[in-house]
Amino acid sequence: MSASRILSQKGSDIFSVSPDTTLLDAARELTERRIGAVVVLSDDREPVGVFSERDLARALAEGGPSVLDQAVTSVMTRDLITAAPETDVDDLMSLMTGRRVRHILIVKDDRLQGVVSIGDVVKRKIAEAEAEAESLKTYIETA
Structure with a gap:
């Protein structure tokens, strides 16, 4: 089975946030949609990163709850x-x-x-x- 077949079966919806979305808002998006990651899209809709539960956990462990006001660009995975x-x-x-x-x-x-x-x-x-x-x-x- 190919990736395109997987997408055709599960749907190809792309859940995304903008680079200036706060970690708190991005975490809410993950929770509401029951997903583990969102694509971070630039203003011209190009992927610039991925923000995942793992990124959130790492940020909280390193910076405490105050990081929740930071933008996802500060912690997202840039290596797509x-x-x-x-x-x-x-x-x-x-x-x-x-x-x-x-x-x-x-x-x-x-x-x-x-x-x-x-x-x-x-x-x-x-x-x-x-x-x-x-x-x-x-x-x-x-x-």
Whole structure:
């Protein structure tokens, strides 16, 4: 299964905040949407970073609650990890594991298509394993 197929099944909504959004407001966005990260988009809608629960936890641990008034640009992850829509699940999983990230931006022709999370990848891997097990069970029963 490819990244584009994952996006077509889960939806390609891109949840984002602007660079000047406070950590508190960004944390509220994560909570309300029940997601682990948002894309930080510039005024011209270009991705400039990703703000995640991990970024929030690190900022709070280092600076205490006063950091909640800072802009997400002060703590967001700037090193954007991207993949093409045709990237398959195994390659996405490998990229996430190797780079120690939980979200990958899917980009085609320099345009953001969506975000794939580790949860999306695990869900698809489980579905693949279940389908394979069912196929093997059916084969054994008919052999």
